[in-house]
Amino acid sequence: MLELAILGLLQETPMHGYELRKELGAKLGAFRAAISYGTLYPTLRRMRDAGWIAETPPAASAGPLDSALTSKRSRVVYRITAEGKERFADRLCAAGPETYDDPGFGVHFTFFARTDTATRLRILEGRRRRVEERREGLRNVLSRAASRLDAYTLELQRHGLDACEREVRWLEELIANERSGRPPSQQPTDPTPPGDHRGGRHQ
Amino acid sequence: MLELAILGLLQETPMHGYELRKELGAKLGAFRAAISYGTLYPTLRRMRDAGWIAETPPAASAGPLDSALTSKRSRVVYRITAEGKERFADRLCAAGPETYDDPGFGVHFTFFARTDTATRLRILEGRRRRVEERREGLRNVLSRAASRLDAYTLELQRHGLDACEREVRWLEELIANERSGRPPSQQPTDPTPPGDHRGGRHQ
DNA sequence: GTGACGATGTATCGGCGCGATACATCGGCC
DNA sequence: GGCCGATGTATCGCGCCGATACATCGTCAC
Numbered sequence: 001m002l003e004l005a006i007l008g009l010l011q012e013t014p015m016h017g018y019e020l021r022k023e024l025g026a027k028l029g030a031f032r033a034a035i036s037y038g039t040l041y042p043t044l045r046r047m048r049d050a051g052w053i054a055e056t057p058p059a060a061s062a063g064p065l066d067s068a069l070t071s072k073r074s075r076v077v078y079r080i081t082a083e084g085k086e087r088f089a090d091r092l093c094a095a096g097p098e099t100y101d102d103p104g105f106g107v108h109f110t111f112f113a114r115t116d117t118a119t120r121l122r123i124l125e126g127r128r129r130r131v132e133e134r135r136e137g138l139r140n141v142l143s144r145a146a147s148r149l150d151a152y153t154l155e156l157q158r159h160g161l162d163a164c165e166r167e168v169r170w171l172e173e174l175i176a177n178e179r180s181g182r183p184p185s186q187q188p189t190d191p192t193p194p195g196d197h198r199g200g201r202h203q
Numbered sequence: 204m205l206e207l208a209i210l211g212l213l214q215e216t217p218m219h220g221y222e223l224r225k226e227l228g229a230k231l232g233a234f235r236a237a238i239s240y241g242t243l244y245p246t247l248r249r250m251r252d253a254g255w256i257a258e259t260p261p262a263a264s265a266g267p268l269d270s271a272l273t274s275k276r277s278r279v280v281y282r283i284t285a286e287g288k289e290r291f292a293d294r295l296c297a298a299g300p301e302t303y304d305d306p307g308f309g310v311h312f313t314f315f316a317r318t319d320t321a322t323r324l325r326i327l328e329g330r331r332r333r334v335e336e337r338r339e340g341l342r343n344v345l346s347r348a349a350s351r352l353d354a355y356t357l358e359l360q361r362h363g364l365d366a367c368e369r370e371v372r373w374l375e376e377l378i379a380n381e382r383s384g385r386p387p388s389q390q391p392t393d394p395t396p397p398g399d400h401r402g403g404r405h406q
Numbered sequence: 407g408t409g410a411c412g413a414t415g416t417a418t419c420g421g422c423g424c425g426a427t428a429c430a431t432c433g434g435c436c
Numbered sequence: 437g438g439c440c441g442a443t444g445t446a447t448c449g450c451g452c453c454g455a456t457a458c459a460t461c462g463t464c465a466c
Contacts, residue, residue: 002451018415026344027356029337030363033302039452041417074459075415099236099424101304112355134232141229152315153230159373160233163366170362205423221444242423244446277430278444302453407466414461422453432443 001104002035002043003052007080007088008111010053014079017041031106044078052084095123100134121178128171135164204307205238205246206255210283210291211314213256217282220244234309247281255287298326303337324381331374338367 009015009023017040025034047053056077080088092115098104105127112120138161146154212218212226220243228237250256259280283291295318301307308330315323341364349357 016415017417025340026348027352028359029341029344030360033304033453036453037415037417038419038454043451101236106359109359110356113353137228138232141232145229149230150316153313155377156231156309156312157233159370163369166366166369167362174358219444220446236424239424240444240446241425241448246422410465411463412461413463415459417457419456420454422451424449424451426448428445428447430444433441435440436438 001102001107002039003047004088004091004104005035005107005110006043006047007052007084007091008107008114010078010080011085011088011114014077016075016077017044018075020044020078027110028103028106031109032103044076047084048078051081052087053078054081093119095126098126098130100130117178121175124171124175124178128168128175131164131167131171135161135168138164204305204310205242206250207291207294207307208238208310208313209246209250210255210287210294211310211317213281213283214288214291214317217280219278219280220247221278223247223281230313231306231309234312235306247279250287251281254284255290256281257284296322298329301329301333303333320381324378327374327378327381331371331378334367334370334374338364338371341367 005024005028006020009020009027015023017037021035021037021040044053048055056079092108092111095104095108105123108123138157141149142154142157142161149157208227208231209223212223212230218226220240224238224240224243247256251258259282295311295314298307298311308326311326318326341360344352345357345360345364352360
């Protein structure tokens with residue numbers, strides 16, 4: 001899962017660990033916390049040993065005029081290999097087990113721009129199925145075991161159910177968009193003027 | 204965290220592993236998936252060795268007329284000890300690190316009925332702070348790095364931001380309720396299965 | 407000028423919790 | 437009578453996290 005995210009990011013440009021973490025935080029910020037170094041560095045090494053990525057460009061591609069890059073500061077820049085690109089394509093379509101709170105969906109979604117409509121639809125519908133299952137589970141608890149639970153627990157279930165219902169609606173909108181051709185949602189809502197740094201969006 | 208949940212459940216009635224897992228699924232269903240056996244059984248043993256829980260009631264409390272309980276089917280029933288109850292009280296107030304996607308908040312919330320208002324407020328406000336931080340992070344990404352991200356990534360961020368804003372609102376309602384005295388929200392459950400929006404829940 | 411401090415950067419360690427798997431018993435269904 | 441699914445306990449490998457350590461760089465105060 002993390003491997004997929006790393007391959008996706010390195011496909012755009014070579015990076016070192018610190019950058020990868022920040023980029024990951026910015027791109028997947030909505031679905032999972034920033035990745036831990038305790039995970040990132042061992043994973044990078046594993047992927048390097050497996051051949052998906054490689055350290056620092058073998059050819060002299062670093063511009064000599066960039067003082068920041070030629071600094072003595074220790075940093076290991078990784079780039080994706082041909083094998084890695086293959087692996088990325090395979091994984092993107094594979095879409096593993098992915099339970100409800102699996103961040104895997106978020107990673108896939110983040111790299112949707114690199115996939116085709118059929119793949120997007122399959123992943124979106126898979127996610128919808130999983131969220132619907134969870135939603136049904138919560139509804140069952142609320143309707144069948146409600147008398148056995150205290151008010152706080154019930155409130156928690158209701159909030160969880162609400163979140164599931166919203167996500168299903170969101171997914172169905174995305175699915176409808178994919179089917180009808182328009183690729184992403186060209187956000188018809190709230191065109192936020194350029195000088196506005198306080199862009200609050202509500203729907 | 205799991206330990207807290209187990210202690211809370213055993214405080215109501217002794218149980219064996221299988222029951223614990225099902226009960227956990229029903230009570231924390233909204234915030235985390237059902238606990239894995241690969242986690243549950245080692246944890247139970249660890250807690251037994253630590254003295255928080257003990258196997259099967261020491262006194263002969265099993266009715267000899269109950270064939271199901273006297274069956275040869277292997278099952279280990281655990282009960283909470285006095286030490287365990289102490290531990291539970293400590294942990295409930297402690298409220299560990301708890302990052303945004305830490306299920307710890309859900310566990311605490313589930314056992315709110317066993318706490319006092321001050322503890323509830325502290326935990327609710329802690330959670331609110333964490334969600335607000337995440338919300339600000341997402342807003343920053345959306346306003347500062349929006350041009351650098353593709354439409355799908357932006358859509359993901361928007362959905363995440365929306366979820367954060369909703370949770371903050373939910374938390375603030377709960378906090379207001381706690382401050383004003385009424386403990387839980389005593390709303391009339393309202394079993395509306397299809398397309399409900401739960402719009403008007405003002406006091 | 408120099409010293410403190412925070413951001414940048416790489417790395418390791420212990421441990422929690424997951425998914426897969428194995429194995430055994432029970433009840434019910436055809 | 438035999439199959440199957442629910443009930444039950446248990447183990448194993450591993451992904452990922454949080455804490456921690458350590459080193460360099462830029463910058464601002466004093």
